[in-house]
Amino acid sequence: MMKLIAIILASTLLLACTSTPKTKDYTKFQRNTDSLPLENAHLTIILKAEQLVDFNGVYSSDRSVSQAGMMYSGSAGGAGFLAQILTHAAVTSSSQQSKLNENQKKANKVLAPFKEELNSFRQSELVHKNPNYQFSQTKESGINVETTPMFYLSQDMKNIVLKLLVSVTSEKQKKPIYQNLVEYVSKDVTDKNKVDYWSKNSSQNLKTTSKELYQASLQLAIKDIKNELSSKSSQTKTYRYYTGEALKIERGALVQSNCKRTTVRNLRGWLISFPVEENNQDVTICDSQPG
Amino acid sequence: MKFLSATIACLFILLTTGCATVPQAKVTLNNTFFQQTDKVVGLYVSNLPKNPDTHLYGASCLLCYAVASTANSSLTKHIKTVSTDDLAILEKELTQSLKNEGINVKVIKDKLNIDELKKFSNKDGFHARKDYRSLKEKLNVDKLIVINFKNVGVFRSYSAYVPTSDPMGFVSGELYSVDLVTNRYDLYEPINIKVAVKGSWDEAPNFPGVTTAFFEALELSKSNIMHIFKANQGS
Numbered sequence: 001m002m003k004l005i006a007i008i009l010a011s012t013l014l015l016a017c018t019s020t021p022k023t024k025d026y027t028k029f030q031r032n033t034d035s036l037p038l039e040n041a042h043l044t045i046i047l048k049a050e051q052l053v054d055f056n057g058v059y060s061s062d063r064s065v066s067q068a069g070m071m072y073s074g075s076a077g078g079a080g081f082l083a084q085i086l087t088h089a090a091v092t093s094s095s096q097q098s099k100l101n102e103n104q105k106k107a108n109k110v111l112a113p114f115k116e117e118l119n120s121f122r123q124s125e126l127v128h129k130n131p132n133y134q135f136s137q138t139k140e141s142g143i144n145v146e147t148t149p150m151f152y153l154s155q156d157m158k159n160i161v162l163k164l165l166v167s168v169t170s171e172k173q174k175k176p177i178y179q180n181l182v183e184y185v186s187k188d189v190t191d192k193n194k195v196d197y198w199s200k201n202s203s204q205n206l207k208t209t210s211k212e213l214y215q216a217s218l219q220l221a222i223k224d225i226k227n228e229l230s231s232k233s234s235q236t237k238t239y240r241y242y243t244g245e246a247l248k249i250e251r252g253a254l255v256q257s258n259c260k261r262t263t264v265r266n267l268r269g270w271l272i273s274f275p276v277e278e279n280n281q282d283v284t285i286c287d288s289q290p291g
Numbered sequence: 292m293k294f295l296s297a298t299i300a301c302l303f304i305l306l307t308t309g310c311a312t313v314p315q316a317k318v319t320l321n322n323t324f325f326q327q328t329d330k331v332v333g334l335y336v337s338n339l340p341k342n343p344d345t346h347l348y349g350a351s352c353l354l355c356y357a358v359a360s361t362a363n364s365s366l367t368k369h370i371k372t373v374s375t376d377d378l379a380i381l382e383k384e385l386t387q388s389l390k391n392e393g394i395n396v397k398v399i400k401d402k403l404n405i406d407e408l409k410k411f412s413n414k415d416g417f418h419a420r421k422d423y424r425s426l427k428e429k430l431n432v433d434k435l436i437v438i439n440f441k442n443v444g445v446f447r448s449y450s451a452y453v454p455t456s457d458p459m460g461f462v463s464g465e466l467y468s469v470d471l472v473t474n475r476y477d478l479y480e481p482i483n484i485k486v487a488v489k490g491s492w493d494e495a496p497n498f499p500g501v502t503t504a505f506f507e508a509l510e511l512s513k514s515n516i517m518h519i520f521k522a523n524q525g526s
Contacts, residue, residue, distance in 0.1 A: 023491070249510045268503075
């Protein structure tokens with residue numbers, strides 16, 4: 001009986017101690033837009049214009065650590081034994097977090113050649129004109145779409161991935177009525193010298209690509225907010241694409257595809273949009289969707 | 292007394308070193324494999340589970356394992372409902388790929404009891420440790436490619452009671468090809484794919500992050516196996 005209690009206590013405590021901390025590029029998908037007429041609604045896009053654009057290197061999310069065995073003292077009693085396990089868990093959890101921080105720090109070194117430009121690249125440069133929405137720094141009456149863009153440059157500098165956190169609120173409800181993440185992968189840069197490509201003319205290509213990615217992913221998010229993105233099939237399958245040389249695999253249901261780009265809704269409900277490989281035989285129709 | 296202790300220590304060392312098995316080293320596939328188009332090559336996929344499972348390593352005491360197992364019970368319950376069909380099509384895809392190279396492939400569907408084969412005496416690292424030669428007549432093939440899956444599902448490492456990794460998509464096993472005349476390996480490659488979850492993993496009850504990492508592991512193991520047979524074709 002004591003053993004059973006110990007197992008339940010230890011498992012519960014360990015579960016609480018060892019779950020992954022939520023990273024900034026994570027959100028839980030939710031939609032509660034049925035009660036609101038969003039089809040023709042004019043939206044206000046909230047973007048902190050003066051804030052620096054959040055640029056990162058693509059990092060590894062593996063935070064496993066190798067650890068030598070831990071010696072527990074048998075004379076500590078039941079409470080002492082649990083305390084030892086919790087201390088062990090805390091030390092391990094801290095090592096895991098350090099490893100993840102180290103992965104991110106190491107990955108960000110890829111941005112070194114663009115450091116100066118990125119230090120003055122503000123979110124105001126992502127603002128653009130569109131008849132269906134307007135930008136604001138603060139919430140206004142009606143439907144507000146709060147956007148948090150995070151850009152990731154692949155380690156071989158071949159492409160940029162935008163992860164856009166979207167949270168929709170209305171003046172009638174305090175809680176978000178829609179919340180999601182859109183991941184938008186740019187097409188590959190074919191120039192041999194990638195540093196030159198991204199940095200020339202005061203990093204003009206880096207800024208233009210970022211702006212295009214933000215615009216395209218925002219429009220995709222708005223379509224989803226307005227419930228205009230119905231899945232072509234509820235059947236999930238595995239999709240392969242590349243961010244630079246790295247093969248990426250996503251599991252999800254197809255939302256839209258053309259000769260340039262495929263968009264899927266993954267198992268978390270996030271929208272993932274990636275360029276189609278040139279030799280892909282599955283796609284035939286090409287429209288004006290941004291590449 | 293000292294002599295007795297020394298004898299016991301020597302005996303213990305001899306016994307324990309005698310029991311240890313040296314892992315099979317990698318054997319790279321030679322391009323001649325693809326030039327022997329007159330040979331019939333058997334393809335056998337073994338131990339592919341219909342449903343995946345969680346595999347907890349390092350929770351080495353009984354109580355530790357009970358704690359680890361309980362802590363991961365909802366993940367285990369979920370992952371057992373996911374299908375491994377994506378990996379099952381590997382047999383078909385590899386058969387087609389080899390056929391495209393002009394190789395006469397015969398898929399072996401009947402169960403082979405490889406563990407029951409006799410031991411093979413040549414332990415130079417290039418010959419199989421079991422004697423596969425008896426299968427030549429039985430299967431009517433000249434070479435046998437075996438894809439042997441050992442673990443398919445989710446991996447999580449522990450140090451006693453404490454997890455040292457998040458759950459990861461996991462496929463392990465071995466891929467090898469044996470010449471049934473010489474019992475020599477044409478190829479030996481261990482399979483060990485672990486895929487970290489992007490973002491948070493603790494998303495009960497459907498664990499979409501872990502499920503995606505699992506499918507990524509399936510896809511990567513398939514891709515690696517296909518690549519091994521493709522990479523050598525042109526070289």
